[in-house]
Amino acid sequence: MIKKYFYIANWKMNWNFTETVEFVARHYDQLIALGQKPDRSIVLCPSTTALYPLIKMFEKTHIAIGAQDCSDHQKGAFTGQISAEDIKSVGGTFCIVGHSERRRYNNESDEVISKKLSWLLDVGIVPIICIGETFEQYQQGTTLPVVKQQLNSIIPNMQRYAGQNIRILVAYEPVWAIGSGLIPSIQHLQTVFTFLKQVMTTLENASAWSLLYGGSISSKNIHIFKQIELIDGFLIGGASLDFQELQNIIK
Ligand code: PGA
Numbered sequence: 199m200i201k202k203y204f205y206i207a208n209w210k211m212n213w214n215f216t217e218t219v220e221f222v223a224r225h226y227d228q229l230i231a232l233g234q235k236p237d238r239s240i241v242l243c244p245s246t247t248a249l250y251p252l253i254k255m256f257e258k259t260h261i262a263i264g265a266q267d268c269s270d271h272q273k274g275a276f277t278g279q280i281s282a283e284d285i286k287s288v289g290g291t292f293c294i295v296g297h298s299e300r301r302r303y304n305n306e307s308d309e310v311i312s313k314k315l316s317w318l319l320d321v322g323i324v325p326i327i328c329i330g331e332t333f334e335q336y337q338q339g340t341t342l343p344v345v346k347q348q349l350n351s352i353i354p355n356m357q358r359y360a361g362q363n364i365r366i367l368v369a370y371e372p373v374w375a376i377g378s379g380l381i382p383s384i385q386h387l388q389t390v391f392t393f394l395k396q397v398m399t400t401l402e403n404a405s406a407w408s409l410l411y412g413g414s415i416s417s418k419n420i421h422i423f424k425q426i427e428l429i430d431g432f433l434i435g436g437a438s439l440d441f442q443e444l445q446n447i448i449k
Contacts, residue, residue, distance in 0.1 A: 204367060204410060204431025205448050206241045206326060207438035208266065208294060218248040222255060225441045232448055233260035239431070240448065241292045246280060253289040264292030264326070267300060270313040282317035293318050294326045294433075296348075298373045308351030316355055319364055326367040326433065327352065328412065333374035341386070342393050345370065349397055360402040367408050369433045370394065375413025377436055384422065387411070391428040417446035 213221065222229065222242075233240045243264040244252050253263045269279035285293055295318065296311035311327065318325040329348040331341045349368070356366065370390055375381055382390075391409060398407045411423050412433030423429055437443045 200237045201430075202237055202239060204239050204241065204408065205444075206243060206264065206292070206294075206367075206369075206410070206412075206431065206433045207444060208243050208297075208412075208433055208435050209245065209438060210266065210299070210435060211245060212439055213245065213248075215245070215247040215251075218244045219251060219255075221439075221441070222252060226255070228441070228445065229256075229261055230259050232445060238448060243292070243294055249285070249290060250288040257289075262291045263289070264294065264324075265290050266294050266297070268293050268295065268314050268318060268323075270310045270317070272317060282314070282321045282323055286321040286323055290323060292324045292326060292367075294328065294369075297328045298330060298371060298376060302373075308348055312352045312355050315352055315366075319356075319359055319366070324365045324367060326369055326410070328369045328371050328433070330371040330373050330375075330413070336372060336374055341372075341390060345390065345394065346397070349394075353397075353401065357402060359406070362403075364403070364406050365408065366406055367410055367431065368394065368398075369410040369412045371412035371433060377414065379414050381414050381419055381422070384425065387423070387426050387429075391426055395428050415447060417443055420447050 241262045241264045243266050249265055256263060265285045268282045268285055269276055273281050295314045300306045315325045315327060329345045331344040335344050372382055394409055398404050408430040409428055410431040410433050411429050415432050415434045416437045437447060
């Protein structure tokens with residue numbers, strides 16, 4: 199059986215609405231063609247203003263559209279926030295949560311991230327939960343306890359979905375690898391992914407979880423990550439803003 203990889207393009211706050219739509223329109227046919235192969239699942243995560251227009255543009259294609267974040271509340275007086283249910287209502291099917299940039303700049307705790315995850319699963323959106331250690335923690339050799347702690351704060355909450363047809367994507371993104379051009383060694387990746395897989399296999403709904411890698415992925419280094427069998431997909435930031443680069447990564 200051929201392996202099916204997830205390719206998640208995280209465009210962050212790099213483009214405004216016009217720029218996003220221009221990019222998509224310019225490469226529309228190529229994107230559609232890229233999405234058609236059975237060995238991949240492509241998800242584009244634009245800024246919130248472009249979410250609905252892109253969902254419409256890619257309706258009935260193999261390209262899925264995801265949000266970059268959602269609220270940790272269900273609904274109500276939370277000015278400026280966007281609920282999981284709202285994302286679902288416009289047709290969003292994926293949502294990133296717990297990205298290190300949100301943990302850092304918006305002080306998001308594991309507890310808040312866990313709540314977001316639940317709201318997403320409740321409405322049927324696939325969460326892409328980001329975990330990973332800082333450079334300091336990496337240097338101290340505490341990667342495994344750090345990611346374990348991040349997972350421990352969400353796993354108990356996930357048990358209530360056992361038996362349900364859900365999917366949860368866990369993206370291991372070392373904070374020091376994001377946007378830096380640095381990537382972990384093969385040995386480090388093997389250790390972390392083996393550990394994450396071990397944690398997943400103890401869960402009742404182990405098959406619902408998929409493991410992704412993110413952090414400075416490029417067309418030049420993608421082959422390294424593909425050597426790690428436990429990696430089911432990729433979260434791509436900077437490189438996804440260049441169509442040629444994105445295409446080369448996916449091809
Ligand atoms: P990068 O970002 O590919 O630019 O390192 C990855 C991410 O932040 O998800």
